[in-house]
Amino acid sequence: MEKERILIIGGGPAGLEAAYNLAENNYAVTIFEKDTEIGGNIKKWVKLFPDFGDAAEVRKNFKDKVTRQDIDIKTDISINELYSENGKWFAKNSSGNVYEGNAALLATGFETFNASRKEELGYGIYNNVITSVEFEQMYKTGKIITAEGKTPERIAFLNCVGSRDEKVGNHYCSRICCINAVKQAIEFKELVPDAEAYCFYMDMRMAGQFYEELYRKSQEKFGVTYIRGRISEAAGTIDNRIQIKSEDTLTGLPLKMTVDLLVLMVGIESSDSTTALAKQNEINGEYGFAKSVGLHGSDNLTKKEGLFLAGSCKRPLTLPETIADGRAAAIQIIEFLKLKVKN
Amino acid sequence: MEVKKHYWNQYQKEIADDDYFYERSCIRQTFFPGSETTFLRIMKEELGKNIMDDPNLHTCTGIGYHSDVVAFDTTQTVCARIFSLMTDSGLKNYVPSCVTSFGLFTELIETWKHFPEELEKTRENLRKATGREFELPTNIAHPSDVIFKFRKELKEKMKYQLVNKHTGKPLKVVEHIGCHYGKVFSQHSIGGAEFPHVLAGMIEEWGGEVVDYPERRHCCGFGFRQYLVMANRGYSVANTKKKFESMKPYKPDFIVANCPGCTMFMDKWQYTIAEMEGITYDEFGKGIPVLSYEEMAGMLLGYNPWDIGMQTHQVQVESLLDKIGVEYDPKDKYIGKSGNYIGEPEKPENLKV
Amino acid sequence: MKNWGYKISKPRGIDLDTANIKEFDKLAEKVPSAKRCLMCGACSATCSATNHTDFNFRKCHLMFRRGQFENISEELDKCMLCGKCKLVCPRGVNTRAIIYNMRIFLNNMDYKNI
Numbered sequence: 122m123e124k125e126r127i128l129i130i131g132g133g134p135a136g137l138e139a140a141y142n143l144a145e146n147n148y149a150v151t152i153f154e155k156d157t158e159i160g161g162n163i164k165k166w167v168k169l170f171p172d173f174g175d176a177a178e179v180r181k182n183f184k185d186k187v188t189r190q191d192i193d194i195k196t197d198i199s200i201n202e203l204y205s206e207n208g209k210w211f212a213k214n215s216s217g218n219v220y221e222g223n224a225a226l227l228a229t230g231f232e233t234f235n236a237s238r239k240e241e242l243g244y245g246i247y248n249n250v251i252t253s254v255e256f257e258q259m260y261k262t263g264k265i266i267t268a269e270g271k272t273p274e275r276i277a278f279l280n281c282v283g284s285r286d287e288k289v290g291n292h293y294c295s296r297i298c299c300i301n302a303v304k305q306a307i308e309f310k311e312l313v314p315d316a317e318a319y320c321f322y323m324d325m326r327m328a329g330q331f332y333e334e335l336y337r338k339s340q341e342k343f344g345v346t347y348i349r350g351r352i353s354e355a356a357g358t359i360d361n362r363i364q365i366k367s368e369d370t371l372t373g374l375p376l377k378m379t380v381d382l383l384v385l386m387v388g389i390e391s392s393d394s395t396t397a398l399a400k401q402n403e404i405n406g407e408y409g410f411a412k413s414v415g416l417h418g419s420d421n422l423t424k425k426e427g428l429f430l431a432g433s434c435k436r437p438l439t440l441p442e443t444i445a446d447g448r449a450a451a452i453q454i455i456e457f458l459k460l461k462v463k464n
Numbered sequence: 465m466e467v468k469k470h471y472w473n474q475y476q477k478e479i480a481d482d483d484y485f486y487e488r489s490c491i492r493q494t495f496f497p498g499s500e501t502t503f504l505r506i507m508k509e510e511l512g513k514n515i516m517d518d519p520n521l522h523t524c525t526g527i528g529y530h531s532d533v534v535a536f537d538t539t540q541t542v543c544a545r546i547f548s549l550m551t552d553s554g555l556k557n558y559v560p561s562c563v564t565s566f567g568l569f570t571e572l573i574e575t576w577k578h579f580p581e582e583l584e585k586t587r588e589n590l591r592k593a594t595g596r597e598f599e600l601p602t603n604i605a606h607p608s609d610v611i612f613k614f615r616k617e618l619k620e621k622m623k624y625q626l627v628n629k630h631t632g633k634p635l636k637v638v639e640h641i642g643c644h645y646g647k648v649f650s651q652h653s654i655g656g657a658e659f660p661h662v663l664a665g666m667i668e669e670w671g672g673e674v675v676d677y678p679e680r681r682h683c684c685g686f687g688f689r690q691y692l693v694m695a696n697r698g699y700s701v702a703n704t705k706k707k708f709e710s711m712k713p714y715k716p717d718f719i720v721a722n723c724p725g726c727t728m729f730m731d732k733w734q735y736t737i738a739e740m741e742g743i744t745y746d747e748f749g750k751g752i753p754v755l756s757y758e759e760m761a762g763m764l765l766g767y768n769p770w771d772i773g774m775q776t777h778q779v780q781v782e783s784l785l786d787k788i789g790v791e792y793d794p795k796d797k798y799i800g801k802s803g804n805y806i807g808e809p810e811k812p813e814n815l816k817v
Numbered sequence: 818m819k820n821w822g823y824k825i826s827k828p829r830g831i832d833l834d835t836a837n838i839k840e841f842d843k844l845a846e847k848v849p850s851a852k853r854c855l856m857c858g859a860c861s862a863t864c865s866a867t868n869h870t871d872f873n874f875r876k877c878h879l880m881f882r883r884g885q886f887e888n889i890s891e892e893l894d895k896c897m898l899c900g901k902c903k904l905v906c907p908r909g910v911n912t913r914a915i916i917y918n919m920r921i922f923l924n925n926m927d928y929k930n931i
Contacts, residue, residue: 240658317838337908341852344842346882349856356678359713364678371856372879375830694822702826739819813819 124149124191125458128212128222130200130398133161134183134440135432136228138447139454141186146455150192151220153212155199155394159184161230167260169440170297170304171331179440195220203227203398203428208461210427223461224427224454227411228447229394231433234283234291234387242282244385247357252387253278253298256305265309265382269361273381276309277319277365278302279352284388285323291408295388295437299326302386303339310343318345319380321352321367329439350376355383389437402428410436421450429454475656479613480557480603484515485550489562490523492724492756495731498773500561502762503607510621510765511614516553521546526564530688540586541593543572548590548598558601559610563723566606567644570652573600604652606645608722608757612654612662615669623766626672628717629789634673635717638752639663640707640730642723643683657681663720663757670764679710685733686725704733708745708752715746718753718784720760730754731778738815749816751779763790770796780817836884840922844881847918853908854878860902860912866895874902874912881919890923 127143129136132154140150158164160183166176187194202213203225210225236244236252244250248268251259259265267273280302284295299322306318325347327333339345350367358364363383369376391399391409399411404423406412411434414422421429431450432443484507488500507513525542528534534542550558560566576583590596611618626635641660646653655661658681664674685703690696707730711719721727731754738744738751746752754777755763762772769790774781775797785792800806811817845851858875866872872895880889893916902912 240656246659337853340854341849344845344852354681356680357676358678369831369879369883372831372876372883372885374885376833376883377830378833698823699826702828705825706828736821737825740821740825742818 125223126151126221127454128203128210128220128225129153129228130203130212130225130394131161131228131230131432131434132156132159132194132196133228133230133432133443134163134179135230135434135443135447135450136161136226137183137187138444139226139228139431139451140192141183142448142451143454144187144189144191146451148191148455148458151222152187152192152194153198153200153214153220154194154196157196159187159194159196162233163440165254166257168304168308170300171329171335173304200394200398203401205425205427208427223458224429226429226431226450226454227395227398227423227434228431228450229392229398229411229434231389231395231437232392234289234295234390236282236385236387238289239282239286239385241354242279242352242383242385243355243357243363247355247361247363249357249361249363249381250355250383250385252282252385253301253305254387256384260305260308265312267361267381271381272313273309273316275317275319275378275380276306276382276384277321277352277363277378277380278306278384278386279365280320280322280386281351282385282387283390291388291390293408293437294326296326296328297437297439298386298388299324300329300332300335302384303327303332303336303345305384306345307335307339307343310339310345318343319378320345320347321350321365322347323349323351348376352383389433391434395434399434404428404430406435410434421446421453427457429457475650475654475661477605477609477652477654478603479605479609482513482557483555484513484557484559484610485553485555485601486515486517486607487521487524487546487558487560487562487565488517489560489565489724490527491728492561495724495728495776496756496759496773497776498762498771499756499758502758502767502772503561503611505767506611506618506758506761506765510618515559516555518549518553520549524560524562524565524568526562526568527688529568530564531692532689537585537589539568540572540575540582541589543569544586544590544598545594545596547600548594548596550601551597551599556599556602558604559607560604561607561724563606563642563645564725566604567648569601569604570649573604574649576600606662606722608641608645608662608666609654611757611761612665615666618761618765619669622670622764624764624788624790626667626670626764626788628787630787634671635787636675636714637667637672638675638677638680638711638714638716638719639667640680640684640719640721640723640726642721642726645722663722666757666760667720670760675711675714675716677711677714679707682707682710684721684723684726684729686723686729688725691729701733701736704729705737708734708737711752712745716752717787718755718781720755720757722757727754727756735778735812735815739813742814744815748783749814750783751815753777753779753781753784755781755784763788766790768792768796770799771801779815831883831885833883837886838882838884840884840886840926841882844915844918844922848911848914850908850910851878851915854910855908857907859905859907860910863901863905865897865899865901870895872896874916877919878912878915881922886923886926889919893920893923 126149129152132152160180200212212220349370352367354366396409399405413420431447507515525534525539529539646657650656685700691700734751861875
């Protein structure tokens with residue numbers, strides 16, 4: 122008998138983990154990845170918080186796990202339509218090809234916030250205002266430098282760019298940025314020990330295992346300075362540095378300083394595919410994310426029979442949470458397909 | 465500093481093409497007396513537009529309103545009377561000369577949109593007080609918006625450019641849009657409040673270079689009740705000082721401002737700071753000339769600087785005129801329209817003239 | 818110079834471009850646990866002096882960190898050195914040692930001219 126097939130939209134950690142577990146349980150899987158390579162957002166990272174794990178190695182492990190006959194990986198394919206007919210699920214790409222399966226898993230992940238929407242922070246205007254993603258790309262080259270090629274003597278990280286901000290329509294916390302700022306500040310201080318590193322925050326949300334410990338280490342061992350206050354203005358100076366203004370809310374005084382590099386910790390937003398495919402299937406939730414049936418116990422299910430969710434297409438999740446969620450989705454899909462055969 | 469992208473494009477607004485109803489500012493006619501007549505001259509003579517300058521106009525209460533001495537109900541009714549004068553004229557495109565009026569009228573229209581009962585109450589109040597009725601304007605634009613709209617047409621007619629004739633390099637110009645132009649409703653301004661483009665667009669079109677200095681967005685410190693009350697004046701002027709300190713390293717050739725209060729402040733406070741602390745912000749101790757955008761346009765169109773009121777500035781403008789190569793007769797500086805000597809101000813102790 | 822009955826206000830905020838923030842590094846060499854401070858305020862909450870005067874150890878410590886030395890010395894005189902703050906600190910900061918050392922640093926520093 123031919124194996125039942127599951128269509129997985131998105132070749133990031135959630136989709137890949139689900140694919141592997143489904144294949145291990147004797148199902149056939151087709152993964153659609155819009156990019157040339159699988160791995161999703163892990164591709165953008167060098168080291169992972171909070172243990173400085175090697176992102177490339179995590180990707181390689183995933184690749185090894187899913188390189189098998191029963192997983193068909195289709196890269197460079199964007200799925201524009203996802204729909205069901207007569208109990209089957211269909212995915213259609215931009216050139217009109219239709220793929221058929223017995224169930225579908227939405228694992229379309231997140232995109233980082235477009236920092237130029239926060240005009241007052243000067244991203245896209247001043248070259249020495251960069252995003253946390255650009256920091257990672259620079260870190261890959263082994264050095265952190267300004268647009269002029271200078272080693273920064275002073276760097277500032279700003280949390281909550283695109284998160285917890287009504288002005289951009291995102292009331293939620295993106296959850297990964299605080300700890301990522303701690304990680305990147307440490308990485309910077311390791312590269313340039315004599316430089317000053319500042320981190321501006323509204324709350325330090327260290328709600329993960331070893332996060333608080335890393336935060337403490339960044340203060341004690343690396344001398345990172347934390348200032349509670351949101352930078353409300355970044356402006357270029359005559360020597361291409363960045364003047365920033367915030368309130369030092371714990372002294373109650375306005376604070377001004379000039380830095381060589383300002384790193385904006387961009388938040389998590391729903392990806393365009395997530396928003397579009399969730400809307401088509403009437404499972405669109407808040408902020409463009411996809412909506413599961415319920416948080417407790419049915420978080421991988423949707424109100425559409427045979428359509429499942431995994432990972433950060435639902436809300437901001439960390440990598441370990443995403444991987445666990447991919448695995449959980451696989452179990453839900455298996456249960457669903459078994460029950461269907463039985464009936 | 466190299467700027468990668470032009471985000472100002474995201475903020476555009478509709479600006480009427482012709483048939484404007486002009487409202488003069490309370491204070492500009494005193495501090496920059498040639499600016500409004502220059503605007504009217506440009507509109508009529510250069511652009512051939514129909515614009516009405518109604519002698520029956522009065523204050524919008526902006527200064528009193530922002531100083532907490534005029535109640536909002538009164539403000540609404542007084543502004544409604546201005547609208548009723550416009551209604552009488554049959555015009556619908558409202559152009560208030562003052563940035564604070566512009567902010568206030570935009571605020572009123574927005575208020576009436578969300579609270580129609582306020583509009584009804586205002587109609588009733590105006591009726592009771594004056595027996596007048598009014599229509600809302602279909603378009604509100606600040607005169608700088610209108611000049612911005614026609615900046616290319618005006619360039620064709622200009623005699624001079626914002627270029628240093630000795631070096632051939634663009635003049636470095638500081639622009640200041642005024643808080644009530646862009647910060648109250650950034651969607652009703654050109655370029656928004658962070659990277660405003662209404663004046664920058666004129667400067668760039670006419671050959672100059674905009675100085676993007678760190679305190680570009682900072683308030684000039686006018687703040688109405690702040691500068692009006694002597695006890696607060698020290699912190700009012702401190703804001704202007706902060707801007708001057710921030711722009712100084714860029715060695716700007718002049719400042720162009722949008723708002724009556726800002727233009728006056730940035731000009732007059734240079735005298736104040738020089739006399740109180742002995743500090744000036746240019747190389748020669750003369751201060752940085754401050755122009756209104758109408759003066760800038762009129763100057764480039766080749767209007768006689770003394771006809772457009774540039775002799776009434778605190779910081780003298782000759783150094784700027786010489787840089788551009790504007791022709792003027794120093795002897796005429798204090799000869800009024802009537803041909804009579806209008807008097808000359810005393811020389812300051814510290815600010816050189 | 819003219820006097821018109823008012824003075825131009827001095828900037829009130831913290832300017833980290835000009836503030837002496839290196840002094841804290843020296844303090845942290847003496848009291849390494851200072852670097853761990855979270856600014857939670859447990860120290861001030863329990864402080865005998867804070868409950869009866871406007872003394873605030875957390876704020877003094879932070880102002881020192883930011884190079885704002887002007888009033889700290891005077892404030893520190895209100896501390897009774899009872900040590901309760903040290904008992905409650907969740908990050909094990911040696912608050913008492915910070916007070917001692919801030920006094921020494923401030924006595925040796927010509928901070929009024931900084």
